[in-house]
Amino acid sequence: xxxxxxxxxxxxxxxxxxxxxxxxxxxxxxxxxxxxxxxxxxxxxxxxxxxxxxxxxxxxxxxxxxxxxxxxxxxxxxxxxxxxxxxxxxxxxxxxxxxxxxxxxxxxxxxxxxxxxxxxxxxxxxxxxxxxxxxxxxxxxxxxxxxxxxxxxxxxxxxxxxxxxxxxxxxxxxxxxxxxxxxxxxxxxxxxxxxxxxxxxxxxxxxxxxxxxxxxxxxxxxxxxxxxxxxxxxxxxxxxxxxxxxxxxxxxxxxxxxxxxxxxxxxxxxxxxxxxxxxxxxxxxxxxxxxxxxxxxxxxxxxxxxxxxxxxxxxxxxxxxxxxxxxxxxxxxxxxxxxxxxxxxxxxxxxxxxxxxxxxxxxxxxxxxxxxxxxxxxxxxxxxxxxxxxxxxxxxxxxxxxxxxxxxxxxxxxxxxxxxxxxxxxxxxxxxxxxxxxxxxxxxxxxxxxxxxxxxxxxxxxxxxxxxxxxxxxxxxxxxxxxxxxxxxxxxxxxxxxxxxxx
Amino acid sequence: xxxxxxxxxxxxxxxxxxxxxxxxxxxxxxxxxxxxxxxxxxxxxxxxxxxxxxxxxxxxxxxxxxxxxxxxxxxxxxxxxxxxxxxxxxxxxxxxxxxxxxxxxxxxxxxxxxxxxxxxxxxxxxxxxxxxxxxxxxxxxxxxxxxxxxxxxxxxxxxxxxxxxxxxxxxxxxxxxxxxxxxxxxxxxxxxxxxxxxxxxxxxxxxxxxxxxxxxxxxxxxxxxxxxxxxxxxxxxxxxxxxxxxxxxxxxxxxxxxxxxx
Numbered sequence: 173x174x175x176x177x178x179x180x181x182x183x184x185x186x187x188x189x190x191x192x193x194x195x196x197x198x199x200x201x202x203x204x205x206x207x208x209x210x211x212x213x214x215x216x217x218x219x220x221x222x223x224x225x226x227x228x229x230x231x232x233x234x235x236x237x238x239x240x241x242x243x244x245x246x247x248x249x250x251x252x253x254x255x256x257x258x259x260x261x262x263x264x265x266x267x268x269x270x271x272x273x274x275x276x277x278x279x280x281x282x283x284x285x286x287x288x289x290x291x292x293x294x295x296x297x298x299x300x301x302x303x304x305x306x307x308x309x310x311x312x313x314x315x316x317x318x319x320x321x322x323x324x325x326x327x328x329x330x331x332x333x334x335x336x337x338x339x340x341x342x343x344x345x346x347x348x349x350x351x352x353x354x355x356x357x358x359x360x361x362x363x364x365x366x367x368x369x370x371x372x373x374x375x376x377x378x379x380x381x382x383x384x385x386x387x388x389x390x391x392x393x394x395x396x397x398x399x400x401x402x403x404x405x406x407x408x409x410x411x412x413x414x415x416x417x418x419x420x421x422x423x424x425x426x427x428x429x430x431x432x433x434x435x436x437x438x439x440x441x442x443x444x445x446x447x448x449x450x451x452x453x454x455x456x457x458x459x460x461x462x463x464x465x466x467x468x469x470x471x472x473x474x475x476x477x478x479x480x481x482x483x484x485x486x487x488x489x490x491x492x493x494x495x496x497x498x499x500x501x502x503x504x505x506x507x508x509x510x511x512x513x514x515x516x517x518x519x520x521x522x523x524x525x526x527x528x529x530x531x532x533x534x535x536x537x538x539x540x541x542x543x544x545x546x547x548x549x550x551x552x553x554x555x556x557x558x559x560x561x562x563x564x565x566x567x568x569x570x571x572x573x574x575x576x577x578x579x580x581x582x583x584x585x586x587x588x589x590x591x592x593x594x595x596x597x598x599x600x601x602x603x604x605x606x607x608x609x610x611x612x613x614x615x616x617x618x619x620x621x622x623x624x625x626x627x628x629x630x631x632x633x634x635x636x637x638x639x640x641x642x643x644x645x646x647x648x649x650x651x652x653x654x655x656x657x658x659x660x661x662x663x664x665x666x667x668x669x670x671x672x673x674x675x
Numbered sequence: 676x677x678x679x680x681x682x683x684x685x686x687x688x689x690x691x692x693x694x695x696x697x698x699x700x701x702x703x704x705x706x707x708x709x710x711x712x713x714x715x716x717x718x719x720x721x722x723x724x725x726x727x728x729x730x731x732x733x734x735x736x737x738x739x740x741x742x743x744x745x746x747x748x749x750x751x752x753x754x755x756x757x758x759x760x761x762x763x764x765x766x767x768x769x770x771x772x773x774x775x776x777x778x779x780x781x782x783x784x785x786x787x788x789x790x791x792x793x794x795x796x797x798x799x800x801x802x803x804x805x806x807x808x809x810x811x812x813x814x815x816x817x818x819x820x821x822x823x824x825x826x827x828x829x830x831x832x833x834x835x836x837x838x839x840x841x842x843x844x845x846x847x848x849x850x851x852x853x854x855x856x857x858x859x860x861x862x863x864x865x866x867x868x869x870x871x872x873x874x875x876x877x878x879x880x881x882x883x884x885x886x887x888x889x890x891x892x893x894x895x896x897x898x899x900x901x902x903x904x905x906x907x908x909x910x911x912x913x914x915x916x917x918x919x920x921x922x923x924x925x926x927x928x929x930x931x932x933x934x935x936x937x
């Protein structure tokens with residue numbers, strides 16, 4: 173081996189010199205030659221398999237089989253069964269998935285570079301469709317697809333040598349390919365480099381996919397595949413590991429502070445490219461596109477459809493990292509959310525947690541003292557009307573006066589007045605409702621029509637809303653009155669907020 | 676004893692009724708398959724086709740009178756021993772889980788052909804089958820109607836483990852033929868000549884060794900994919916194969932004088 177690798181290194185260095193920028197060249201010349209090239213498939217054949225054939229350990233997501241631990245090429249037997257199964261794609265939403273091994277993504281396969289893989293594809297007798305498999309780790313026409321076309325109740329076999337190391341996608345390639353992939357027929361096969369992957373404390377398997385259903389997002393019941401949406405590349409769901417909630421709650425990935433984790437991340441597609449990101453983490457290493465070399469200190473990595481990435485990081489602080497596709501509407505409106513829960517002692521030197529939570533008023537700065545005073549009084553159960561008005565005024569100037577003006581006069585034809593407002597004085601509960609939920613569409617105030625949009629202010633707590641409305645009712649010639657936090661709480665409870673709205 | 680005779684009479688009448696043929700008039704249509712030697716419309720001569728797929732009861736009658744097609748007696752080159760009629764309780768007993776009026780499945784192409792031959796018939800060609808299945812109750816070609824396509828896809832979305840319905844439960848198409856779509860896969864006489872690549876991404880560069888002959892085919896992907904999946908299914912089969920969702924019906928050519936267009 174050594175003999176064949178050395179000329180490659182020399183060749184690589186020679187080739188790389190002309191391409192280097194002058195400044196970099198000096199640096200390179202000063203350091204020992206760096207091995208930049210593994211030799212690819214040409215250097216991936218370590219000879220015939222040795223020893224008894226080994227049965228590959230297959231795991232369901234999010235688990236990853238143990239390292240092969242082998243130092244010589246082996247014959248590895250992989251038996252993968254295709255099953256068409258009805259499963260939940262979201263709570264109360266069923267979908268018929270076509271799977272490799274009964275899960276989406278399919279079973280994780282792990283072999284070593286140079287291994288000879290004898291692949292058995294079994295199509296369960298209860299299945300309706302013929303299927304096959306294209307493994308991107310295969311060097312050969314169709315990646316095995318033409319050799320593995322299998323009718324229900326049958327199995328086929330083909331053999332390949334894993335010449336290239338890396339993390340590869342496999343998928344079904346039976347007509348119509350897009351539909352088979354969209355129904356969940358993909359997974360990952362890791363071809364370890366000869367020396368194995370560097371040791372880490374934990375490894376997990378995550379794979380993104382986009383799904384197309386006739387019904388809307390979260391529409392309950394059995395949902396059928398929608399070919400037109402798939403052609404339009406307009407997914408109903410974008411998911412990690414095949415269902416909304418596959419990596420949430422109890423099923424979150426688990427870690428301890430101080431541990432290093434490696435995620436084998438794939439993207440089955442069929443259409444979307446993933447902007448893979450974990451909120452609150454920075455990847456120490458990313459083996460871009462599942463290849464040999466790693467980039468360091470990465471926030472978001474791009475994973476093509478039919479491609480992969482290996483990401484690693486050390487968990488420094490406890491808490492929940494949120495796995496997302498940072499094409500962010502997919503995360504919050506199509507289901508592309510997962511979690512990594514890290515347990516262990518806090519480290520305030522690295523992350524303090526929330527230290528200050530105060531009102532920021534920008535150039536509208538007024539004293540927030542009355543707000544604090546009202547809060548203290550509320551806690552003591554002795555809140556007076558005067559305190560409420562004072563606190564409400566401070567909050568009004570911070571939150572409401574930009575549009576409604578400090579004078580409460582509003583802006584003609586744009587923002588309705590609150591001063592001497594018939595609309596306001598007519599219904600106290602409606603006023604609370606509007607603060608909490610916003611107002612969209614035409615209203616008539618003091619005989620003038622307004623057709624504008626007020627966003628919901630539901631980030632304000634019940635006390636704050638009560639104080640603001642009380643202040644408004646007792647200002648600028650309005651009729652007076654008091655609003656209590658309990659009244660606000662009642663309105664808040666009675667009005668379901670639209671899905672995904674700020675809370 | 677008398678009751679038994681009466682019962683068997685009933686069964687044979689029922690099976691005769693189910694085995695009835697319906698005339699399908701001649702016509703032209705655009706197949707989802709693209710023939711190298713004929714990219715235009717396919718002509719289909721008038722023929723007779725079974726109103727419904729062959730049922731378990733009918734096939735049971737056939738193997739009674741043709742013992743060489745009973746499970747366990749059929750040579751392995753004509754039917755896979757592991758699958759052929761494996762869902763029946765015994766070679767001549769359907770058993771409690773298999774209903775007489777369900778379409779027969781787990782039959783090889785050879786067995787299906789033999790059944791039709793015994794009737795003085797044959798399996799329909801793919802063109803005849805596709806031509807007839809393009810119809811809905813009101814139109815001879817309903818394929819542009821998304822509802823037609825959805826009805827096929829709805830069946831694909833149901834796992835095959837759900838029990839197969841009895842034949843004749845759905846409305847007949849304009850020719851008076853039932854269950855072409857949405858019940859089972861069906862053998863065609865020339866299924867093995869369809870030669871669709873196992874890997875349909877090869878369409879533009881077919882493997883010549885596999886695609887030699889005049890009928891090298893490729894398929895239109897987009898609108899016809901519902902039909903294409905049936906082609907893909909048939910392409911995956913050997914003539915000895917059988918699956919739990921694969922059955923058949925028979926067809927008959929008309930005497931020559933009747934096939935000529937007036």
